[in-house]
Amino acid sequence: MKLYGMAQSRSFRALWALEETGIPYEYVPIKLLTDAADSASSQNPDYLALNTQGKVPTLVDGDLILTESAAIVNHIGRRAPKSRLVPAKDAIECARYDEMMFFILAELEQPLWSNGKHRFALPEAQRIPQMLETAAFEFSKAVRALDHLLGTCEYAIGDRFTMADILLAQTFNWAIRFKFEVPERYVELRERHYQRPAAMRAMQVIA
Numbered sequence: 001m002k003l004y005g006m007a008q009s010r011s012f013r014a015l016w017a018l019e020e021t022g023i024p025y026e027y028v029p030i031k032l033l034t035d036a037a038d039s040a041s042s043q044n045p046d047y048l049a050l051n052t053q054g055k056v057p058t059l060v061d062g063d064l065i066l067t068e069s070a071a072i073v074n075h076i077g078r079r080a081p082k083s084r085l086v087p088a089k090d091a092i093e094c095a096r097y098d099e100m101m102f103f104i105l106a107e108l109e110q111p112l113w114s115n116g117k118h119r120f121a122l123p124e125a126q127r128i129p130q131m132l133e134t135a136a137f138e139f140s141k142a143v144r145a146l147d148h149l150l151g152t153c154e155y156a157i158g159d160r161f162t163m164a165d166i167l168l169a170q171t172f173n174w175a176i177r178f179k180f181e182v183p184e185r186y187v188e189l190r191e192r193h194y195q196r197p198a199a200m201r202a203m204q205v206i207a
């Protein structure tokens with residue numbers, strides 16, 4: 001498999017997933033905001049042919065091209081079924097996994113992305129400064145919903161580490177970096193999961 005990505009982005013989810021499974025891969029660093037003529041630029045025509053939005057991550061597995069981080073980690077997990085990083089057998093476990101993955105993307109991550117979009121990612125004319133306050137409000141609401149979903153569980157679902165924990169830990173890492181208010185429980189969750197050998201190896205690759 002070939003993974004295109006960059007540091008401090010959702011690419012880390014995919015890289016960490018690859019390291020958890022032990023699947024051999026090649027990592028290709030991509031640069032944002034550089035001259036499109038640069039072969040590593042996200043705007044280079046060869047990269048745009050893979051990822052039409054010029055975003056990261058992109059995973060290429062044979063003829064398959066994936067450009068959504070959650071779909072990428074799921075695909076990696078399914079390519080390594082023995083890892084059990086993506087639930088596949090029990091319908092209840094699969095449902096809980098789906099719920100957590102969709103919750104992370106739709107509720108927990110969105111306020112972080114809104115913050116980023118309205119601080120630097122959108123063209124200046126499209127930025128609305130008040131969105132930062134709204135994002136902080138929405139994030140704390142999502143955190144309360146997560147408290148409810150998790151109860152006293154140590155993992156995102158059930159009693160073992162899954163790809164949902166990768167998304168959860170990386171999303172809280174992002175929240176901490178963006179200076180959102182993160183309860184101690186989730187600071188600790190991020191620390192615990194980022195100490196996994198696979199996460200540490202992924203950090204060396206992406207640095």
Ligand SMILES: N[C@@H](CCC(=O)N[C@@H](CS)C(=O)NCC(=O)O)C(=O)O
Nearest residue numbers: 009010054055056057067068069070
């Ligand atoms: N929904 C996509 C979002 C990908 C995305 O927005 N990636 C950011 C970095 S984390 C990016 O490439 N931004 C550059 C841009 O928006 O041009 C995913 O989860 O993979």
